[in-house]
Amino acid sequence: MKFPKEINAYCPFCRAHKMHKCKHVSKGRPRSMAAGNRAHARSLTGHGSKRAGEKTVKKQGKRQKIVLQCSACNKKQERVIGGRTTKKLEFKT
DSSP, X not given: OEEOSEEEEEETTTTEEEEEEEEEXXXXXXXXXXXXXXXXXXXXXXXXXXXXXXXXXXXXXXXXEEEEEETTTOOEEEEEEEEEOOOOOEEOO
């Protein structure tokens, strides 16, 4: 899916429509002491930690997120493009 590098969007900080630069959202550094990581580590200890008869889960498409940066105040905000989708996001030059 092609998306422009700059769009005219509403800035909640300026409370007006301004030009915004668009770029991909990058994944942050994982926290080793987060609750989910601790729970996962706990499930790996012991014998096997798998139950018989569990159903396989169908994978959903990933959300395509972009960061909009206001040209006036340089504040950033996130936006999801197209909900859950399987299409890759590509910025037009």
